[in-house]
Amino acid sequence: MIDLDDIDRALLRALAEDATQGAGALGRRFGLSQPAAWRRIRRLEEAGVIAGRRVVVDREALGFGVTVFLGVKLATKGRVSLEDFERAVTAIPEVQVVQHVLGLFDYRLRVVARDIADFERVLRRRIMTLPGVGQVEANVLLTEEKRPGPLG
Incomplete structure (x- = not known):
């Protein structure tokens, strides 16, 4: 299990709402540089917390x-x-x-x-x-x- 801080949780909530957001936009939103946001997202993916991204189709x-x-x-x-x-x-x-x-x-x-x-x-x-x-x-x-x- 990975330890999550408040920024990790905020990133996960933001990506759950809209997985198309880029690391730059997320970084600006949460006071991080683009590389710092990207590294956090990448760490969450590697730990299996982010298992994938998907398109939601309106049936x-x-x-x-x-x-x-x-x-x-x-x-x-x-x-x-x-x-x-x-x-x-x-x-x-x-x-x-x-x-x-x-x-x-x-x-x-x-x-x-x-x-x-x-x-x-x-x-x-x-x-x-x-x-x-x-x-x-x-x-x-x-x-x-x-x-x-x-x-x-």
Whole structure:
């Protein structure tokens, strides 16, 4: 574990808000030179605190207005390997996240669709035909808020 000071935390919060900010702009914002800000960011990357940067895509702007969380319980774990299920489910483009979880269900999936009819098509033709799928529970996302993370 790496020790973080207040400037490190401020840099992380700023990058979490907008990862495209350069070291020069961040340095000016937090009273550092560009090289000092760059060295701090680089140290955070090397320590694994910053694991990557990503683009956030607005799914609705692309026509995907429905998000559904699916709980999936495999019918018989002995007959189908977890790897077979994971390989098959990750090949479905509408499945955005696959989480192997402990609890009532074996997996939690985040699925996007254009509308409810499109989701039903994905569910019936793609997800329910996967190897080993038993029980499925769907929860449709109504609203989503961005909550401050552990550094917020």
